[in-house]
Amino acid sequence: MDKFDREAPARVASATVDRFPHLTRRTVLAGAAAATAAVTFGTERAAALAPLSDDMVAFKNLSAALTGISADKLAPITDPLELKQEYFKWLVDHRSAQFTTLLQIAKANAAVPQAIIDKSQSNPDTRFLARSIVMMWYLGAWYDPDNLKALVDARSADQPMFIPHTVISPKAYTQGWLWRVIQAHPMGYSDMQFGYWTRPPDPLPDFISRTAPKGT
Numbered sequence: 001m002d003k004f005d006r007e008a009p010a011r012v013a014s015a016t017v018d019r020f021p022h023l024t025r026r027t028v029l030a031g032a033a034a035a036t037a038a039v040t041f042g043t044e045r046a047a048a049l050a051p052l053s054d055d056m057v058a059f060k061n062l063s064a065a066l067t068g069i070s071a072d073k074l075a076p077i078t079d080p081l082e083l084k085q086e087y088f089k090w091l092v093d094h095r096s097a098q099f100t101t102l103l104q105i106a107k108a109n110a111a112v113p114q115a116i117i118d119k120s121q122s123n124p125d126t127r128f129l130a131r132s133i134v135m136m137w138y139l140g141a142w143y144d145p146d147n148l149k150a151l152v153d154a155r156s157a158d159q160p161m162f163i164p165h166t167v168i169s170p171k172a173y174t175q176g177w178l179w180r181v182i183q184a185h186p187m188g189y190s191d192m193q194f195g196y197w198t199r200p201p202d203p204l205p206d207f208i209s210r211t212a213p214k215g216t
Contacts, residue, residue: 055103059088062106065113066120066134069177074137083175087136090168091129095145098129138181140172141165 052060056075063084064071075084091099102120109115120130128145135143143165151163167173 054107056084056088058103058106058110059084061110061113062102062116062120063087063133063137065106065116066130067137067177069137081171081175083172086169086172087133090136090142091133094142095129095132098126098145102126102130102133135165136168136172138176138178139165140169140174140176141167 052075060071060075063069063074067074101123105119105123105126106116109119117130120126128148131148132143132145135141143163147163
């Protein structure tokens with residue numbers, strides 16, 4: 001939105017009361033505040049519900065196929081965190097050509113998730129980027145595809161190797177899907193109810209996929 005003018009409601013109230021004496025300044029200010037809130041909410045809701053681009057739809061399908069997590073869970077219609085946009089931009093900035101190839105694979109095989117997996121892994125240019133995307137969603141961190149390839153080579157030579165990584169953002173750190181799968185939380189952050197660890201965990205599909213309502 002444009003920069004919000006905090007003094008505008010007061011100016012409107014004063015001008016309105018001058019013209020219509022039967023109205024009070026408090027009444028007009030309340031109405032102005034309500035209108036501002038309605039416009040702000042409407043704008044944010046419209047942005048959240050805007051149709052996704054073909055590339056973003058492809059990225060959702062690609063990510064769902066690679067991670068095993070429902071696309072509706074990874075990128076819900078109402079998505080205030082917008083992790084998909086953050087990850088999409090990161091991939092464009094760091095591996096644009098290979099990412100474009102993966103999106104093409106996802107578009108051509110949208111209805112067959114296993115085909116997306118098979119084709120991404122059979123292509124040497126995309127094999128390790130696909131694995132980086134999996135780790136991005138689960139860990140909220142960037143593991144460079146070249147380092148993942150070097151790890152495979154090191155293992156074949158029976159040499160241990162540390163993989164450097166970059167946490168993409170604080171938001172990515174707290175929202176890694178690893179924590180939902182194991183039903184825990186990262187160090188320093190939790191949005192779970194105190195004492196959750198005393199109860200048996202819920203079924204995994206409740207966290208990673210759309211399921212039919214219980215009892216149906």
